[in-house]
Amino acid sequence: MEKHEMMSLEDSGQLRDKMRFFEQELLKNHHIDPNLYVEYNVKRGLRDSAGKGVLTGLTEISDVNGYNLINGRQIPADGRLYYQGINVQDIISGLNGRRFGFEETIYLLIFGKLPDKEELSRFLDMMSDMEELGGRFVRDVVMKGTNANIMNAMQRCVLALYTYDDNPEDISPENVLRQSLELIAKLPEIAVYSYHAYRHFRKDDTLFIRNPQKGLSLAENILLMLRPDGKYTELEAKVLDIALILHAEHGGGNNSTFTTHVVTSSGTDTYSSTAASIGSLKGPRHGGANLKVQNMFADLKSHVDQDHWDNEDEIITYLKKVLNKEAFDHAGLIYGMGHAVYTLSDPREVILKRFAQALAEEKGMTEEFELYNRVENIAGKLIMEHRKLFKNVCANVDFYSGFVYSMLGIPEELFTPIFAIARMPGWSAHRLEELINANKIIRPAYKYVGHHTDFVAFDER
Template identity: 90%
Template sequence: MEKKHEMMSLEDSEQLKGRMKFFEKELVENHHIDPNLYVEYDVKRGLRDSAGKGVLTGLTEISDVTGYKLVNGRRIPADGALYYRGINVQDIVNGLKDRRFGFEETIYLLIFGKLPSREELSRFLELLSDMEDLGGRFVRDVVMKGTNANIMNAMERCVLALYTYDDNPEDISVENVLRQSLELIAKLPEIAVYSYHAYRHFRKDETLFIRNPQKGLSLAENILLMLRPDGNYTELEAKVLDIALVLHAEHGGGNNSTFTTHVVTSSGTDSYSSTSASIGSLKGPRHGGANLKVQNMFTDLKANVKDWESDEEITAYLQKILNKEAFDHAGLIYGMGHAVYTLSDPREVILKRFAQALAEEKGMTDEFKLYDKVEGIAGKLVMEHRKLFKNVCANVDFYSGFVYSMLGIPEELFTPIFAIARMPGWSAHRLEELISANKIIRPAYKYVGHHADFVPFDER
């Protein structure tokens, strides 16, 4: 009976597509804006000026992203730097040494504005551990029902459902939002991993296993524990994932998903709606989904380049990508270029170092060398192809997907891992918006259509 219903739905769907074609044509014809008008009215498309620099729309003390140095009033390209609460992220990573809770320390720093002492970190870890349990009822009634092939959508649904389980969901006082933010940070790893397992079981007929996180383990360790059938992982694997989470935790107020946090928060809405909106923004392939694009591009490259050590073969393939003759025909070498960074992306520099160490442990040094070679060739090619004077460097997405693959993280969880990492940054910006800004964000759009007289129904 259910199969018959599915077949009827497919037939109805085809009929619907046929009816929609007329309306699609109408839509396109009536929604096209002359590109010249954007120049005429000096519209900052994408909230960027003509040079591609972001338009200043707010102030923040949470993080700083730099790619230039000012010399005699001129912007000179420089190695990129990323600061969390004024502290260089390179120093944060180096300062972690053999400690297991780097991501947790970073969460504390971003939200509370300072690095924790040993006692403060211990109390904070206990708090996060107490908050991470989703509860059997939520897992059964929410996570396991209405499974989704796109885990980001599943995460949005689960986050919105948490509203129902909150005794005080609408209270946007700083105290309540802090509590909600920490709970979301603690629970998001389980939501992502359990949603993936549910999808594999109910959509792919795989064996279902749900493993509870263990107290005393870092968030990175628990992700690997919950994800893997045997629950095992090496010390280096947990360390590399922890560093990846640190590097993705925050990136200024202007990136798309964090700006979404500011916009939605400024309306006075609840924490679950705000977080869901930010997840929806991060899902896009132009933002958080870019690392998966890089992986798919390399899969295609491996299929078309016989000699991985040949600069000529690799260059020819990359040139085809830029000419829209290869891969997805978009003309983009994914993982290359950044809106702010010029000579280097500090996150990429750090992650590349750990990617090499992990590749050595996994016996994947040939793949790492291929990534390294493509990185060296691609930047110059993009500059030549687009006739750019600005240096084009690899960004953090270039190696993050490769790292996740070596960790055995399935592609469906690439962007969800990014969301888990970015949740502390979103939370810090939401709190900053509530405490400091207190004004709804409302940029202007200019109407460039034409006024018209209403035509009575019988005369149309």
């Protein structure tokens, strides 16, 4: 490699040596006494002492509920999730044998109501027209600068779409609606094509690019474009569609959606807002939990022989080691367990678990599903005992989503991008809600706890 193209190993080593001094300076001069957060009653993470989110806005888009309010007291209850006031369980049940519902969910979140047959037909026709990326964009943007983190590639491509938009800066609701629907339609291609480009240019795999087919659902087109043979079963597409519905929206306070509100409030363009939300979801504390669950189960299987998957004592022994920071990543966390709002159950997990079981039966993976089920039944009680908690600990949607994606043959590199594809309608609905209703930049306060000092002349330092 030419020196002007890439820093040599020798040069990079010298740079690291030079950086060490500045790294030490950074750490030395940016430490805040944690007691000051208590003294000034600062809600770290915008959460109170009980972990409940600080109220920062109003929304009609979705409601996340894990309690019943009885005589002024919050009583733990099975979780409920509402999209535009409609229970998500009813949305899933209401498909009534129809194969796909994600597109209806998009319509519901953005327009505030379920579409009738004519409205849905017109909507699907329009979305189908919007999904094409075009060969020039695929060649000049998607195929350039590939890397293993597809979320980064999606950010880059979304920002590049600004250049291809004749009216990118217009933040009128009408124009933002058009931009949002185009992004919802195009993100699946961006994600899947970016993955294929990465595998080809970085892993020397055969490159194939398959266009989405008009008339197919978004879930079907993801599987069509992803797989070399383009084939999938009806159940596979149905389960992916359900997963997309369940991940489409989860209140205005989750990190990436709150990012949407914050960035939108500044008056910036749709592409910048979307890239910021993708950046938030990319963080392992937000969008990467399902991959953590998968990796944890891989570690469990290395410690518990398959013949002993039904041995609860061996599973308990392993999980206790995880909680004691003696196994897996030594973080002391059983991933996929617990939620900030839900108490007795996460409705998304309850629904996805049912479809995961059906898919496992089709794939001949019922033993593995039973392992997940067994860990779920054991882990909540262990966590409560270990942390001396009185609040119930339930499995969240991430517990089974990675398992579902793996059964669908979706590579790990696309786990979080699939989440982003699903969440794009929610981000879009919240962006439009912020633009239409708020009209005020979000600007919380930070308390200064440093010390004022006199300026020292350069020669006297």
